[in-house]
Amino acid sequence: MRVSNRIVRLIISISILLLVLFVVLVLSMPRLVRYFRVEERLRETIQNQLGYPVDFEKLNVSLLPLPTLSLEKFTVSEPEKASQVPILSADQIRIRPSLLALLFHKMEFAHVSFKNTDIHYPWRDKQGAPVKRISLRDASVAFWGIRSNRPVRFKARGKLLGEEENVELAGTFEADFTNLKTETFTYNAEVSVSSVELSKAAAWWGPLPLKIQSGSLAFSGRLRKELDSEDVEITGEFAVQNLIYEMTKITRASAAGDYQLAFALRMNPQTGALAVTDCTLATPFGGPFELRVKMNTSDFLIEEFSIKSDRLHLEALPQSVLVLEEFLPLNLGFSGETRFDVFVKGKPAEFSFNTRVDLKDTTLTYSQYFSKPSGVPLLVRGDLKLIGGRVLRGDFTLEFGGASLKGSVAALDVGTGTGEVTVLTNKFRVDGWNQYFPAVKQLEVSGQSKILASMRGDFRQIARAQLMVNVSLDGLSAEADNGAQIQNLSGNIDLSPADSEVKGIRFDLGGSRFFVEGKMLGTPQPRWLIAVQSEEIAVGDFFEQILKGTEAIGLKKEGVDLESVMGVLNRIVQPEEVFEHLDAQIVLDGKRVLVPRFEFDAYDGRVSIESMVDFSEAGPKTLMDVNIRKLNLARLWVEKPILDGNLFLVASLRSDGPLDPGWLDRLTGEGTFSITNGELHTVDLLGGLGQIAELAAVGTFKSGTTRFNDIGGDLNLEAKRAETENLVLLSDDFHVEGGGDIDLNGNLNYRLSVYLSPALSRRISSKVSEHTRLGPIPILVVGTIEEPSVRTDPMLIQTFLQNLLQERFLSITSKFIPSFRRDLPILAPPRGDQKQEGSPEGSKAPSPSSDLKQALITSGFNLLEQFLSKEKSTS
Numbered sequence: 001m002r003v004s005n006r007i008v009r010l011i012i013s014i015s016i017l018l019l020v021l022f023v024v025l026v027l028s029m030p031r032l033v034r035y036f037r038v039e040e041r042l043r044e045t046i047q048n049q050l051g052y053p054v055d056f057e058k059l060n061v062s063l064l065p066l067p068t069l070s071l072e073k074f075t076v077s078e079p080e081k082a083s084q085v086p087i088l089s090a091d092q093i094r095i096r097p098s099l100l101a102l103l104f105h106k107m108e109f110a111h112v113s114f115k116n117t118d119i120h121y122p123w124r125d126k127q128g129a130p131v132k133r134i135s136l137r138d139a140s141v142a143f144w145g146i147r148s149n150r151p152v153r154f155k156a157r158g159k160l161l162g163e164e165e166n167v168e169l170a171g172t173f174e175a176d177f178t179n180l181k182t183e184t185f186t187y188n189a190e191v192s193v194s195s196v197e198l199s200k201a202a203a204w205w206g207p208l209p210l211k212i213q214s215g216s217l218a219f220s221g222r223l224r225k226e227l228d229s230e231d232v233e234i235t236g237e238f239a240v241q242n243l244i245y246e247m248t249k250i251t252r253a254s255a256a257g258d259y260q261l262a263f264a265l266r267m268n269p270q271t272g273a274l275a276v277t278d279c280t281l282a283t284p285f286g287g288p289f290e291l292r293v294k295m296n297t298s299d300f301l302i303e304e305f306s307i308k309s310d311r312l313h314l315e316a317l318p319q320s321v322l323v324l325e326e327f328l329p330l331n332l333g334f335s336g337e338t339r340f341d342v343f344v345k346g347k348p349a350e351f352s353f354n355t356r357v358d359l360k361d362t363t364l365t366y367s368q369y370f371s372k373p374s375g376v377p378l379l380v381r382g383d384l385k386l387i388g389g390r391v392l393r394g395d396f397t398l399e400f401g402g403a404s405l406k407g408s409v410a411a412l413d414v415g416t417g418t419g420e421v422t423v424l425t426n427k428f429r430v431d432g433w434n435q436y437f438p439a440v441k442q443l444e445v446s447g448q449s450k451i452l453a454s455m456r457g458d459f460r461q462i463a464r465a466q467l468m469v470n471v472s473l474d475g476l477s478a479e480a481d482n483g484a485q486i487q488n489l490s491g492n493i494d495l496s497p498a499d500s501e502v503k504g505i506r507f508d509l510g511g512s513r514f515f516v517e518g519k520m521l522g523t524p525q526p527r528w529l530i531a532v533q534s535e536e537i538a539v540g541d542f543f544e545q546i547l548k549g550t551e552a553i554g555l556k557k558e559g560v561d562l563e564s565v566m567g568v569l570n571r572i573v574q575p576e577e578v579f580e581h582l583d584a585q586i587v588l589d590g591k592r593v594l595v596p597r598f599e600f601d602a603y604d605g606r607v608s609i610e611s612m613v614d615f616s617e618a619g620p621k622t623l624m625d626v627n628i629r630k631l632n633l634a635r636l637w638v639e640k641p642i643l644d645g646n647l648f649l650v651a652s653l654r655s656d657g658p659l660d661p662g663w664l665d666r667l668t669g670e671g672t673f674s675i676t677n678g679e680l681h682t683v684d685l686l687g688g689l690g691q692i693a694e695l696a697a698v699g700t701f702k703s704g705t706t707r708f709n710d711i712g713g714d715l716n717l718e719a720k721r722a723e724t725e726n727l728v729l730l731s732d733d734f735h736v737e738g739g740g741d742i743d744l745n746g747n748l749n750y751r752l753s754v755y756l757s758p759a760l761s762r763r764i765s766s767k768v769s770e771h772t773r774l775g776p777i778p779i780l781v782v783g784t785i786e787e788p789s790v791r792t793d794p795m796l797i798q799t800f801l802q803n804l805l806q807e808r809f810l811s812i813t814s815k816f817i818p819s820f821r822r823d824l825p826i827l828a829p830p831r832g833d834q835k836q837e838g839s840p841e842g843s844k845a846p847s848p849s850s851d852l853k854q855a856l857i858t859s860g861f862n863l864l865e866q867f868l869s870k871e872k873s874t875s
Contacts, residue, residue, distance in 0.1 A: 052087065053077040066110075069095045078122065085133070091116035098147070109146035117141060117158075132204070136160055136167060148177045160193060161200045168192045174227070186227045191236070193219040198243065210322075213253060215243035231273075234265040247322045255319040257284035263291075272298030285316035286337070301347050308341040314362060328460070331367035336374045338362045348389055355382040355396075366462075368438050376401065376436075390415050401436070403428035405451075417460040425451045430476065440478070442552060447476030447489065468496040473505075484548030485509075491516070498522040502530065510541035514582075528588035537582055537600065540575025574636070577602070591615040605631035605647070612852050613659065622663070623852040624653040626671070633678065642785055645678015645708070651715060652852075664720055664744065674712035681705050683781060685754060686733065688790025694801050695777070697763040698756065707731060713739075720744045733757050737776070746785035751793065753778055755814060765804065772813045776800075 039059045047054045057073035076088040092115040098108040117139045123132045139158030146152050151172040160167045171189025198215040202208055221236015240259040246252075263279040276293035283289070287309055294304040314334030318324045339358040346352045359378040365371045372378060377399065384394030392412040398405040404426045412419025427450040434443045450472040457465030471493040479485035491505035502518035518530035580601040587594035591614065598609040611624040627650050634644030651671025655663050685706045690699020706729075713727040721743045727750070729736035734757055740750030753776030756764070761774035768774055777800055778793035803812045 052079060066096055067099070085120045086118075087120060087122065089118045090114045098145075109143065112143040112146060114139070114141040119158075132206075138165070139167075146177075148175070150174060154189075161196050161204060164195070166194045166196060171223075184227065186225050187223065188225075189223045191219065191221055191223060193217070198240070209248055211246045213244040213246060214256075215245070216241050230268050230270050232267050232269065234267075235263070237262040245322075250322045250325055252322075254322050255284065255316070257320050259283050267297075272296045283320065285314075285320050286312040299347070302345050302351070305344040306342065308339075310337070310339045312338040312340055314338050333365040334362055336362040346385075349387070351386040351389075353382065353384040353386065353394070355380070355384070357381075370436060371438055372400075372436055384409060386414070392419070398423075401428075401433060412459065417458050419459060420454065420456040421459075422454040423451070424453075425449075427472075427474070434478070443478045443480050445476065445478045448474040449476065450474075466497045468494075470494050480548065480552035482548050482552055484545055484552040486545075486549075495520075497526075500528075510543075510545035511538040512536060512542055525590060527590070528586075530586040530588070532582065532584040532586065534582040535580065537579040539573050539577045539579055543573075543575075573602075577635075603632040603635040605629055607631070610852065615658070619656070620658045622653075622655040622659070622667075624669075625852060626651045626653065633675065640786070641681045643675070643678060643680055643682075645675040645711070647673065647675050649673040651717075653717065667717060667720070669715075669717040671715045671717075672713070673715060674710060675708075676710050678711070679705050679707045682786060683788050683790065685736070685752075685779070685790060688779060689754065689777060692792060692797070692801075694804055695764060698760055701733065701760070727752070733760055734775075735773075740781070742785065748781055748783055748785055748788050750781040751778070752781060761813070765807070765809075767807055768809060768813060772809070772815055774804075774809075774813055776812075776814075 039056070042059060043054055043056065053076070055073075055075050055077070056071040058071070060070045060072070062068045062070070071093045072091070074088075074090045074093050075086040077086045094111075094113045094115070095109060096111045098110040117136075119134075119136045119139060121134045122130055123134055125131050136158040137160075139156060141156040142154065144153040151174050153172050154170070156167075156169040157165055158167045159165055169189055169191050171187060173185070173187035173189070175185045196217045198217055199212040201217060202210075202212045218239045218241070219236060221234060224233040224235075225231070238259075238261040240257075242256050243254070243259065244256050245254050260282040261279070263276055265274070265276050267274045274293065274295050274297050276291065279291040279293070281287055281289040281291060288311075289307055289309040292304060292306045293302075295302040313336075315336075317334075318328060338361070341356045343354040344351055357380040359372070359380065360376065361374050362378070363372065363374045364378070379399045380396065381398075382394065382396035384392055384396070386392055390413055392409055392414055394409055396407045396409070398407070405423050406425075407421060407423035410420040410422065412421065427448055429447070430449050431446045434440050434445045452470040454468045455462070455465050456468075459465060473490050473493070476489040477485065477487040478489075487508040489505070489507040492501075492503045493505070494501045494503070499522065500518075500520035502516055505516035505518075507514055507516075512534050513536075514532055514534045516530060516532050518528055520526060520528050582600040583597060584599070585595065585597040587596065593613040593615075595609065595611040598611070600607055606629045608627040608629070609624060611622065614621050614623075628647055631647040631649075632644070633647050634641060636643075649671060650673075651669055653667060653669035653671075655667040657663065657666050681704075683706050684702060684704050686698050687702035687704065689695045690697075690702055708729050708731045710730040711728070713724040716723045716725070721741045723739070723741040725739040727736070727738050727740070735755050736752050737755070738750055738752035740748070740752075742748050742750075755773040755775030756777070758768070758771050758773060761768045761772060762770075764774055778796035780791045780793050781788055782791065783789045800812055803809075
C-alpha cells in the first residue's frame with residue numbers, strides 16, 4: 001500500500017500546486033504577462049515542491065464555462081535521469097477549483113482529471129535499490145471534491161501487462177493535505193483486475209524456475225484503511241484460469257487447472273504485521289483448503305500458518321504441482337480423498353511443522369509390493385522441523401491395521417531427497433495383512449510381528465536406498481487357497497545392505513519342524529547363505545506342501561514346474577515315509593541357487609546332494625551331484641517288494657534349461673552304483689534258465705527270486721533312461737555280466753551273460769572240469785520292473801547250446817571270477833579319507849561337474865559355518 005499512498009500524494013501535490021498558481025494567475029497577474037514566463041515559473045515551482053524533475057509542453061487557462069487550468073504533455077521523471085522512462089506522463093491534466101470554496105478563501109478542487117496517463121512507479125527495497133517497475137498504461141484518473149479531512153471520490157482505469165483495459169479502481173479517500181501522514185490517511189476502494197496473462201506477469205517478474213505456457217489472472221476486492229490506524233484491510237478473490245506451466249528439470253507440462261483464492265487480510269506496512277483470515281483455496285487437486293496466517297513480513301517470523309482440507313486428491317497433486325516429482329518415490333500411487341491438517345511456525349532458519357494426514361479414504365500403492373484399499377484406516381502424524389529451509393528433522397507416528405509405528409527423521413534434505421529415517425512398531429497382529437501385499441494376497445496370515453527399520457539414502461528412489469530392518473516373528477502362520485501352508489513361524493530377521501542375518505527361525509511345514517539360520521554376504525555381490533535343519537520330515541506331506549507352495553507363490557507361472565520331478569520321487573518314496581536328520585546348506589546368489597550340502601537319513605542310509613540351479617536367461621541349467629550310502633531298498637516297497645539290498649550310488653547329473661515340464665526329458669548324467677546283500681523279488685534268473693531243456697538241471701533251484709551278494713556298474717542317464725554297459729551281479733550260485741537300460745517308468749531292457757558256479761555247472765554236465773564256470777549263457781530281461789520276464793537271447797543261445805551238446809567246453813566255460821575291482825568304480829567317501837562301505841578297493845568315482853565344483857568353492861558357505869560356530873560358542 002506504500003505504492004498507492006505515494007502515487008495519491010504525488011497527484012494531490014501536483015493538483016494543489018497547479019491550483020495555487022492558477023488562482024494567482026487569474027486574479028493577480030496582468031493580462032499582458034506572457035505565458036512562457038508563467039510556464040517557466042510554474043515548472044520550477046512544481047519541481048521544487050515535488051523533488052522530481054517536471055516538464056510540460058503547454059499551459060492553458062480557461063474561464064468559461066468554469067475556470068479550468070490544463071497542462072499538456074505533463075511528465076514527472078526520476079532524479080538525475082535514473083531512468084529514461086518517466087514516473088508519470090499524461091497527455092493532459094485538467095484542474096477545476098471549487099468556486100464556493102474560493103469565496104471563503106479556501107483552496108479546494110471540484111474536479112481533477114488525468115487523461116491518457118502512463119504511470120511507471122519504481123519499486124525499491126529498503127536500501128533504495130530498484131526491484132521492479134510497476135506500470136499502468138493509458139490510464140484515466142479522476143478526483144471529485146478534493147479537500148482536507150473530507151472524503152474525496154476517485155475513479156481510475158488503465159492497462160496492466162496487456163493491450164486491453166483491465167484495471168479499474170474506484171472509491172473514496174480522506175487526508176489532511178496540509179500535513180499528510182499515514183495515520184491520518186484513510187481510504188475505502190474497490191479494485192478489479194481482469195485477464196492478466198500469466199506469461200507476461202512471469203516475464204515482468206524476471207527469471208523463474210518454471211515457464212508459463214498459458215493461463216490468466218484476475219482479482220476483485222476491496223482495500224480499506226481506518227482513521228488513526230496503520231492497518232490496511234484487503235478482502236477479495238484471485239482467480240487463475242487454465243494454468244499450464246513447465247519446469248526446467250521435468251520433461252512434461254502440468255495439467256491445465258483453475259484456481260480460486262478468497263481471503264481477508266490485515267497488514268501493517270510500518271511494522272510488517274500480517275494476518276490472513278477467512279481464506280479458502282480451490283484447486284484442481286481438491287479443496288476447499290482453509291488457510292490462516294499470522295506473521296511479520298519484515299523478518300518473516302511466522303506465528304501461525306495453518307492449512308487443512310477434507311478433500312485432497314493426491315493422485316492429481318503431482319499433475320498440478322510438478323515439483324513433487326523430485327520428492328515423491330517412483331512407483332508410488334494414490335487415489336481417493338485425503339484429509340489433512342498442517343500447522344507451521346518459526347523463522348526461515350527453523351520452521352516447526354505439526355501435521356496430521358488421514359488416508360482412510362485413499363487408495364495407496366507402491367509398485368507391486370504394497371496396496372492399501374480405500375476404507376482401511378491409515379493415520380499419519382508428524383512433529384517436524386525444517387532447518388535452513390532444506391533439512392527436515394523430527395518425529396512422526398503412523399497407525400495402520402492394528403500396528404502403531406513411531407519414527408524419527410534424523411536429517412532429510414528436501415532438496416536432494418537424501419536423508420535417514422528410523423521407525424519402530426509395537427508388537428502387532430498380522431491377521432488380514434495379506435490383502436495389502438499383492439505378492440501374498442492369496443494367503444491367509446495370522447500371528448504377531450514387530451519391526452525396527454532404518455532407511456538411509458535417496459528417498460525419491462527407495463529401491464536404491466540403504467535399508468536396515470529387524471523383524472521379530474512370533475507364531476506366524478500362512479495358508480493359501482490351494483492348501484499350501486506354513487505354521488508357527490518364529491524368529492528374527494536382520495536385513496542390511498552389508499550384513500544381514502536370519503536368527504533362530506523355526507516353522508512347521510508339511511507336519512515337519514524346521515530350524516533355519518542364515519547370513520548375507522554383501523560383496524562382491526549380495527548372496528544369502530542359509531542353513532536348514534530338521535529332525536524328521538514327513539515325506540508325503542512335505543512333497544505335497546512343496547508343490548502347493550510353488551503354485552501359490554507363482555513359481556509355476558515363471559516356468560518353474562516341479563510336478564514331473566515330484567512325480568518320479570513319489571514313485572520311489574512311500575508317502576508315509578519319514579526322513580530324519582536333515583542338514584542342508586543353501587546359497588541364494590543372484591539368479592543362482594547353490595546347495596553345497598543337502599543330507600538326510602532315509603531307509604537306514606544317508607543321502608548327500610550337492611547342486612546348483614541357474615535361472616539366468618542366457619543359460620538356465622541344473623547341476624547335481626548325488627551320493628547315497630547304504631540305502632535299504634527293502635523299505636522302498638511296503639506291499640509288494642521288488643528289490644532289496646543296500647544301495648551305494650554316486651552320480652553327477654545335469655539338465656540344461658529351466659525347471660519346466662521338460663526338465664526331466666533334458667536330464668543327463670553319469671555315475672556308478674552298487675547294491676550289496678540283496679534280492680530281486682520279481683526276477684528268477686535260475687528259474688528262467690531252468691526252462692531251457694538243456695539246462696533243466698538248474699530248474700530245481702527255482703525260487704521266484706534272485707539272491708545276490710553285489711550288483712553294480714556304471715550309469716549313463718539320457719532321454720529319461722538309465723543305461724548300464726558294464727553291469728555285474730555276484731551270487732553264490734552264479735555271476736552275471738551285461739548291459740542294458742531302465743527308464744523312469746520302470747521298463748527294463750537288459751542283455752545279460754550268466755556264468756554258473758562250478759557246482760551248478762557240473763550239474764549240467766559232469767564233464768565240466770572242477771573250478772570251471774559254465775557260461776556265458778546269453779539271456780534277456782525285459783518288461784517292467786514289477787513284472788519282468790527272463791528270455792533266452794535268440795541270436796546267441798543256439799550257439800551256446802550246440803557247444804554244450806558237442807561238449808566243446810573251451811568255448812562255453814571260464815575260470816574267471818569277476819570283481820568290482822576291475823569293473824566298478826569306487827564310490828566317493830562321504831567325509832575326509834574315510835573308506836566307504838561296499839566299495840571295493842582300486843575303483844574310481846566319477847568326478848563332480850567342474851562348473852558345480854567351482855560354484856560351490858566360491859559360494860562362501862564356510863563363512864556361515866564359522867559364524868554359526870561363533871554363535872554357539874558365545875551362547
